[in-house]
Amino acid sequence: MRRTRILTAVLALAAGLLAGTPPALAAGTPATTAASTSTTKVAADTYTWKNARIDGGGFVPGIVFNRTEKNLAYARTDIGGAYRWVQATKSWTPLLDSVGWNEWGHTGVVSLASDSVDPDRVYAAVGTYTNGWDPTNGAVLRSADRGATWRKTDLPFKLGGNMPGRGMGERLAVDPNKNSVLYLGAPSGKGLWRSTDSGVSWSQVTAFPNVGNYVQDSTDTSGYASDNQGVVWVTFDESTGTRGSATQTVYVGVADKDNAVYRSTDGGATWSRLAGQPTGYLAHKGVLDAVNGYFYLAYSDTGGPYDGGKGRLWRYATRTGAWTDISPVAEADTYYGFSGLTVDRQHPGTVMATAYSSWWPDTQIFRSTDSGGTWTEAWDYTSYPNRSNRYTTDVSSVPWLTFGANPSPPEQSPKLGWMTEGLEIDPFDSARMMYGTGATIYGTENLTNWDSGGQFAIRPMVQGLEETAVNDLASPPSGAPLLSALGDIGGFRHTDLTKVPSMMYTSPNLTTTTSLDYAENNPNTVVRVGDLDSGPHIGFSTDNGANWFAGSDPSGVTGGGTVAAASDGSRFVWSPAGTGVRYTTGFGTSWSASSGIPAGAIVESDRVDPKTFYGFKSGRFYVSSDGGATFTASAAGNLPAGDSVRFKALPGTKGDVWLAGGASDGAYGLWHSTDGGATFTRLTNVDQADTIGFGKAATGSSYQTLYTSARIGGVRGIFRSTDEGASWTRINDDAHQWGWTGGAITGDPRVYGRVYVSTNGRGIVYGDTSDTGGGGGTDPTPPPSGACSVTYRITNQWQGGFQADVTLTDTGSAAWTGWTLGWSFADGQKVTQLWNADYTQSGAAVTARNVGWNANVAAGSSVGFGFTGSWTGANTKPTVFKVGDQICAVG
Numbered sequence: 001m002r003r004t005r006i007l008t009a010v011l012a013l014a015a016g017l018l019a020g021t022p023p024a025l026a027a028g029t030p031a032t033t034a035a036s037t038s039t040t041k042v043a044a045d046t047y048t049w050k051n052a053r054i055d056g057g058g059f060v061p062g063i064v065f066n067r068t069e070k071n072l073a074y075a076r077t078d079i080g081g082a083y084r085w086v087q088a089t090k091s092w093t094p095l096l097d098s099v100g101w102n103e104w105g106h107t108g109v110v111s112l113a114s115d116s117v118d119p120d121r122v123y124a125a126v127g128t129y130t131n132g133w134d135p136t137n138g139a140v141l142r143s144a145d146r147g148a149t150w151r152k153t154d155l156p157f158k159l160g161g162n163m164p165g166r167g168m169g170e171r172l173a174v175d176p177n178k179n180s181v182l183y184l185g186a187p188s189g190k191g192l193w194r195s196t197d198s199g200v201s202w203s204q205v206t207a208f209p210n211v212g213n214y215v216q217d218s219t220d221t222s223g224y225a226s227d228n229q230g231v232v233w234v235t236f237d238e239s240t241g242t243r244g245s246a247t248q249t250v251y252v253g254v255a256d257k258d259n260a261v262y263r264s265t266d267g268g269a270t271w272s273r274l275a276g277q278p279t280g281y282l283a284h285k286g287v288l289d290a291v292n293g294y295f296y297l298a299y300s301d302t303g304g305p306y307d308g309g310k311g312r313l314w315r316y317a318t319r320t321g322a323w324t325d326i327s328p329v330a331e332a333d334t335y336y337g338f339s340g341l342t343v344d345r346q347h348p349g350t351v352m353a354t355a356y357s358s359w360w361p362d363t364q365i366f367r368s369t370d371s372g373g374t375w376t377e378a379w380d381y382t383s384y385p386n387r388s389n390r391y392t393t394d395v396s397s398v399p400w401l402t403f404g405a406n407p408s409p410p411e412q413s414p415k416l417g418w419m420t421e422g423l424e425i426d427p428f429d430s431a432r433m434m435y436g437t438g439a440t441i442y443g444t445e446n447l448t449n450w451d452s453g454g455q456f457a458i459r460p461m462v463q464g465l466e467e468t469a470v471n472d473l474a475s476p477p478s479g480a481p482l483l484s485a486l487g488d489i490g491g492f493r494h495t496d497l498t499k500v501p502s503m504m505y506t507s508p509n510l511t512t513t514t515s516l517d518y519a520e521n522n523p524n525t526v527v528r529v530g531d532l533d534s535g536p537h538i539g540f541s542t543d544n545g546a547n548w549f550a551g552s553d554p555s556g557v558t559g560g561g562t563v564a565a566a567s568d569g570s571r572f573v574w575s576p577a578g579t580g581v582r583y584t585t586g587f588g589t590s591w592s593a594s595s596g597i598p599a600g601a602i603v604e605s606d607r608v609d610p611k612t613f614y615g616f617k618s619g620r621f622y623v624s625s626d627g628g629a630t631f632t633a634s635a636a637g638n639l640p641a642g643d644s645v646r647f648k649a650l651p652g653t654k655g656d657v658w659l660a661g662g663a664s665d666g667a668y669g670l671w672h673s674t675d676g677g678a679t680f681t682r683l684t685n686v687d688q689a690d691t692i693g694f695g696k697a698a699t700g701s702s703y704q705t706l707y708t709s710a711r712i713g714g715v716r717g718i719f720r721s722t723d724e725g726a727s728w729t730r731i732n733d734d735a736h737q738w739g740w741t742g743g744a745i746t747g748d749p750r751v752y753g754r755v756y757v758s759t760n761g762r763g764i765v766y767g768d769t770s771d772t773g774g775g776g777g778t779d780p781t782p783p784p785s786g787a788c789s790v791t792y793r794i795t796n797q798w799q800g801g802f803q804a805d806v807t808l809t810d811t812g813s814a815a816w817t818g819w820t821l822g823w824s825f826a827d828g829q830k831v832t833q834l835w836n837a838d839y840t841q842s843g844a845a846v847t848a849r850n851v852g853w854n855a856n857v858a859a860g861s862s863v864g865f866g867f868t869g870s871w872t873g874a875n876t877k878p879t880v881f882k883v884g885d886q887i888c889a890v891g
Helices: 010-016 101-107
Strands: 024-026 047-051 062-065 073-076 082-086 091-094 109-114 122-126 139-143 151-154 172-174 182-185 192-195 201-204 231-236 250-254 261-264 282-289 294-300 311-317 323-325 339-343 351-354 365-368 379-381 387-389 391-393 423-425 433-436 441-444 456-460 470-474 482-486 512-519 522-531 538-541 559-565 571-577 582-585 602-605 613-617 620-624 645-649 657-662 668-673 693-695 705-712 715-721 745-747 755-757 765-769 788-798 801-810 820-824 830-835 838-842 845-849 862-870 881-883
Touching: 062 109, 062 423, 062 433, 073 109, 101 122, 101 139, 109 182, 122 172, 172 231, 182 231, 182 250, 231 282, 250 282, 282 339, 282 351, 294 339, 294 351, 351 423, 470 745, 482 512, 482 522, 522 571, 559 602, 571 602, 602 645, 613 645, 657 705, 693 755, 705 745, 715 755, 788 881, 830 838
Parallel strands: 109 172, 339 423, 391 456, 470 512, 512 559, 693 745
Antiparallel strands: 024 201, 047 765, 062 073, 073 082, 082 091, 109 122, 122 139, 139 151, 172 182, 182 192, 192 201, 231 250, 250 261, 282 294, 294 311, 311 323, 339 351, 351 365, 379 387, 423 433, 433 441, 441 456, 470 482, 512 522, 522 538, 522 559, 559 571, 571 582, 602 613, 613 620, 645 657, 657 668, 693 705, 705 715, 745 755, 755 765, 788 801, 801 862, 820 845, 820 881, 830 862, 838 845
């Protein structure tokens, strides 16, 4: 997964970059950033915040187990914060939601360290980019309560949780004998740093001789790929110290192909290049087996995590100084680098490593039980292209991990992984292993089956870890409550916020969705646009996003841009990257150029008049009254000069438009128009605003509820107004800030107080209010009876699991206002997850019931749902289906 997020707010924030490199720092400030700069009073409400479940969705470069406390583990993500494992629920809990707007870069975690002397202590080195994209320097966060709260020390340089080389590590390490001592490897030529007071203050280790010299691409003028990847890991030899005294032998990895490993034998006072070491490669990992006196190193020819064409595994004997190439394959046969290095602490002779950069046909995992003397592989060829796997994979809990793929051998779906740089064996349990990929955390609890010739079972171990970057959100008045546009994995249709959707959008399978919209008066009509290396950049749905078909691109399209649907779904206006604004009637079989509006404009539709569309570009607002054929620039002035703007038209009222955005060096706030954009009035009670959305009106209010990510009364937060913006209530708190929330926001038109908030790496966050003054739901109606037919289709099947679609049709003469469908499995199959309906299962009997939005089924019409299930032995299709007491015909 590509994770190079460039935020639209970066340029506005970059003016605040820190400068200077003092030799030492001291800090004791809490790691939160919300602060009032105004005496304006803002009301507050108590909200409950959760994630709309996706489970994963991004790169997990590091997993860290505590070496002295069982079941204490952490995971770091490149842009989405850090997490702690919760053994009781086998899920992850987020630890950095308190990071605020002004320090959004601190959601990128370049390294984690768990203190083995005092397991309550944990440290995180944070910062997302080392170039100007990140407005602040890096920091080291320290916690004495396992990440529940943090204190922060700012650093005089940047850190790069989302930079090249982020899978190497860990850069941050705690001395296992004297835990007040920590080391941090820095990028950008800043060298090696040390703290002797448990992370409160840091000083550069001036005696360390090498700051690194490897860059991915020296010609990159942005500074992203041309940054020196620096000092990349620190490993202590715990056998060279005693409790309370500093460890004497410390190994440090440097991004330098000729001088990759250094060692100190006097507690960091002096350093020397480790003699006899291999050259020509970068050491991604350095892991010590102090029991047997072996230091293992995983090498690649590049810094990763995407690239890497050659690699080796080496073993250094700490007692004799002998080097041994223990690579499992010949150098000529590698097309990947090695990483993911780990040692079984219960059986130190057992070592594992990954072919992290083997994208095709799959990643590879290697295992040795004799200290690297011999190796076995997670999979091998029988007769090409057929494979034999030592593992089974069950992704029924996160079914989208198949990516809807049906590849030809030797590829398989789901894949074992890619970008597999973080792999760890539980130090207390040889049977448990976890590893990160570009999309999830996989794990197993019977790893030792590998050695006995059996298969070990891999499944997602990612619940609670949400790492998607959100570009757009929509909550239609009917159908699914939430549609999303996401980076890297496209987006999802959530029919149940508490369950993982079965699949991301497909047909087309856009890598990143940049914008989506639905027809306000015909919510079954949905459009989305986005990025794709080849193929169409636009897709349409006529069933509320459940199924999609690709449109055609106008000439010159290179990316998604923004898109708008007419209120009745009869036409669309698209502003793609690479060419000018276009419009079409129907579903995009041909496009015509819009006139009067510049290329790159943001486009939206009026939610009442199907012929009215709006646009914005560089401080000018544009209006079309002929379906997007021609636009006219509005005379409205004093709007934000740049393009960091989001605007929406209010459902139910023609010409009611709200516009948010701007930059700190110019106009920045929230504007309202009631005349279709001819004039705008700025709200004086809003300091800054970046998003605007609408939700169900409060009881007694005739105007929909407003939501915004904004600064109001000097406080940054998520705000709600039930009186058309006259007053505002902050609905989040300092513990729930999620870094940057400027991508999108929307309320729910069916649930008062519910709001969906975009984040840049923490997924889709939604909140529900404790204030019940807005309305409620309706109870489900009784199930119908009458003639019916059912189509049951198995759409995907793998060893032990399957996916099926069910279509139920009302073949009678009367409409249904609720339905219940029952059947029984013949072979002991179990439903593991079902979408577009509620269900119960007792033994073989399954009952599926409508959810609120699909209760009404007209005579002659159909309703569909799908599910994943498990099977053993056989997977016979059910033959009898009943609606009430009526047996349905089976198609």
